[in-house]
Amino acid sequence: MKKIFEIDGLQITAQRKCVKNVRLYISPKDLQVNLTIPLFATEKFALEFANSKINWLKKSLEKIKANPQHIHLEISKEEIEELRRLIADMVPQWEFRLGVQAKEWKLRKMKSRWGTCDIKTGKITFSTSLIKKNLRCIEYVVAHELAHLIVADHSKKFYAVMAKHFPYWKEIRKELNQ
């Protein structure tokens, strides 16, 4: 059930969901401000949270209206944790499949790349922007970065490894970069 509140002249659509944290975001479709209230939180608590972010919301809306192509949506802590869980599930599976082992992996804000692999240290970094992508795209990036532990560059050999273990990599890469 949705409920509409008004804070400082701004309409906020609130909805209760089974989530851990309060979430406030601007929908890219209709520029509606949405507030997700966890089942166990009070409405007052969630509205106070929204109230504390009102200046950020107004500034973001102005920015989006001035330049609709550059919608900046804040990625919540909750989303990052969800991405971390997804990747934590995928990494061991792909390590096993490819017969490699990453020294460590982490998430980082990266604008121009989905992931990087430092083959000297065996450390892999994934972009937090992956949260906006679907599971197969995330899995593609996980497989891709781990495959670099077999072949460092983007040579034919590398794509042969990808093709062997991830037959639809080309289609999914296209989807990822759309």
Ligand SMILES: [Zn+2]
């Ligand atoms: Zn690569």
